[in-house]
Amino acid sequence: MEDLLLSLGNVLMMSYILIGIMAAAFGLVAIRNIASQQKHTRVKNWLVWVFTLIVAGLACWVLGELLWIVLDSSGLAAYPSVADYAYITGYLLYLAGLAIIGYQLVKARGLASVNWRAVTALVIGSLATYWLIASLIIGHTAAAWTMESALDYAYPLLSFFLLVAAAYTYEAFKGGPIDLPFKLILIGFVANYVADFMFTYYTWNGIYGFPGILSDLLYFANYSLNMAAMFLFMKQSGRAK
Numbered sequence: 001m002e003d004l005l006l007s008l009g010n011v012l013m014m015s016y017i018l019i020g021i022m023a024a025a026f027g028l029v030a031i032r033n034i035a036s037q038q039k040h041t042r043v044k045n046w047l048v049w050v051f052t053l054i055v056a057g058l059a060c061w062v063l064g065e066l067l068w069i070v071l072d073s074s075g076l077a078a079y080p081s082v083a084d085y086a087y088i089t090g091y092l093l094y095l096a097g098l099a100i101i102g103y104q105l106v107k108a109r110g111l112a113s114v115n116w117r118a119v120t121a122l123v124i125g126s127l128a129t130y131w132l133i134a135s136l137i138i139g140h141t142a143a144a145w146t147m148e149s150a151l152d153y154a155y156p157l158l159s160f161f162l163l164v165a166a167a168y169t170y171e172a173f174k175g176g177p178i179d180l181p182f183k184l185i186l187i188g189f190v191a192n193y194v195a196d197f198m199f200t201y202y203t204w205n206g207i208y209g210f211p212g213i214l215s216d217l218l219y220f221a222n223y224s225l226n227m228a229a230m231f232l233f234m235k236q237s238g239r240a241k
Helices: 002-035 041-073 082-109 116-138 147-173 179-205 209-239
Strands: none
Touching (some): 002 041, 002 209, 041 209, 082 147, 116 147
């Protein structure tokens, strides 16, 4: 059973890398298509930044997977590790890309366009996520902060921020020509949020093993949905040239 779990885990890890590279490549083509457009210069400029940050985030996730494989094959696998810095950087870059969309929407439509339900969900959900981690996983009695405990909070919280940002963006473009790719991204980050919660629970309690395959499959879903979304963005940006 242990060998089977190891083999399945390795297959999923390699699939993350392959799918992540494909997603980033589709995103790069979308950036080229957007940059080559002759009109809507102002929108074009900030869209290039959006996709540049998202692609950079995807690339950091792939880098994290590669670093983890190198560490694991060298017998140096540990948590936390240098791979976690790449993962966290990827979260922040992707979040920055979605934040630019939100900022530009408010700038163009005014404060009246702010989705206060999303803002409320962000505040309440963030507090609830922190409370759940502190109460049910790490415990209020945990000793002084360590890098491991900081990451155990950071992963689910950043994943939740991405979920809310994706929901905000999807709601803004719902019913439009780019409705589907943002819907795929939103579903992907729902899966990623659940996976990060599971990952935190497993690693804190030292039971990754077989249960970890469940969270790995959810990470696989997020990678796959992001790849599909980047493919759709690539196709649509190509038609708009």
